[in-house]
Amino acid sequence: MSRSATLGGRLPAAVLVLLLALALVADGSVQWGTDPEDLAAGGLGAGSVAAEGNDTGSGSAGPGTTAAEAAGAEVDRLADAAVEDLLAYWAETFEPAFALPWVPPTGGLHAADGIADVGRKAPPCLARTTEIAGSAYYCESADALVWDRGVLLPVLAEDHGPAGVTVVLAHELGHRVHTRLGVDDAARRTMPERYPVLLSEAMADCYAGTYFRWAVDGGGASGFTTAEVDDALAALVRFRDPIVVGEPPERTHGGALDRVLAFHEGYSQGARRCAALTTQDLAPPPPRQDRPLRNRPLAELSTEDLGTYFADLAIRHGGHGPAPVVRTVAGDPDCGTGQGPVAFCPAEPAVVIGIGADGDLAEVNSRIGDHAAATMVAGRHALAATTRLGLPIDDPTAGRRAVCLVGAWSAAGPAQADRTEAAADDGQGRRSAHVEEQWWGVGDLDEAVLLLLADDQPARDVTGFAGDGSGLQRVLDFAAGRRDGAADCLRR
Ligand SMILES: [Zn+2]
8 A cells, every 4th residue: 555645535446445434524534443332242252362462563574575565663663662651641540530450451452454464363343353444442342442553544554654653542541541430331221321422432532631631741642742742633633523414413522622632631631521511611502504514715714804703803802903904915915924825914904815825725625725814814814903903013922812813813703703693684575695605614613623733824014923822722722712702812
């Protein structure tokens, strides 16, 4: 298999046929962590697994191995190192946190390859080996950790590095932790209201966060940095719940923001916080999506409309001075150097959009989506509103405040659209097509989070300085704006 393959559609056809366990979401990414209840229902008993023992990988690559074998051995090495570090973390953490002895998974650790292992005994909880493709999971009935070393881990390693591999295994081991603490199949069956699947998934993300905090603080052997925490989060949100039109399916992993926030609960507060999570801590269900999902061409992204929220905001809070004009230039913006492909230029004032600049809106629109592009523009309008309110736009707080305001704008979106919808109603129940262009939904929120994790552009101040904030910090600032509103952002 080509090492450059990703799960988004560049896999050879033979591999695609085998991706039975995958749930492709709207943007072509892949969902792992199959519902543990489904797995348990079709799973093997603990006895048969114990006989199989551990099989983490297929040995080392020696002289004469092919490039694919060498790459496979490297992925096995990454997975082994990750699991060793995770087990060391829980051996150190579990008993002090929960006053219960820690026992490593008794059903073992299983690395399987859905292609190379065809014909071999299936991993725990699977009927056929091919079903492993694209998956990693904790098999509760066998108390075993299982992952796909043939497709999933190589792609994670290539796209997100060691942290991407580790976070998937950390999440799955997180399922082992909450199971050991009583949030297990039996609890989910008998108290489905209290222990929905979404809560188990949030707990697993949370426990993964506790491990990463330990690692960043110097625990274990990984040496992970905060930049690698962003890599881990980028991998994690790749497996968010898909967005569907019509009746929504049961939420399992949550959206991108839900996953980052659950991870952060553990990252900031530790393992006991994860165990204490309840349904009250879960985000409310996203609004039902009844309109077709489509990524607007950039030409339909009305950058003037985008600025209206921020112009109103400045006036509402007693600002003065003109709102910025929006203009485009070929190539990089001709002012506001360092801010990136969209810049706020206070002298005019103007929000200047560089067409064809490196990483410009068209590129972001096609790579992530229209709302990611809109987020880049919104951040510059946020700076414009900030300066009209007499607040600094050239210090370390300016970028964080801008991201917070973008969050407030993002949360205000649907309400704003409602107002426009009422205004655009022609009195006979017809609505203008313009309304739909202003509407955004759950998928758009995911796009904003993906952008914020990967790109500091929205957090740059007027001099182009984004401080040393991580992607995680940007998402947290954005989430604070969504939760608390613009007035709170302006008080920061
Ligand atoms: Zn899971």
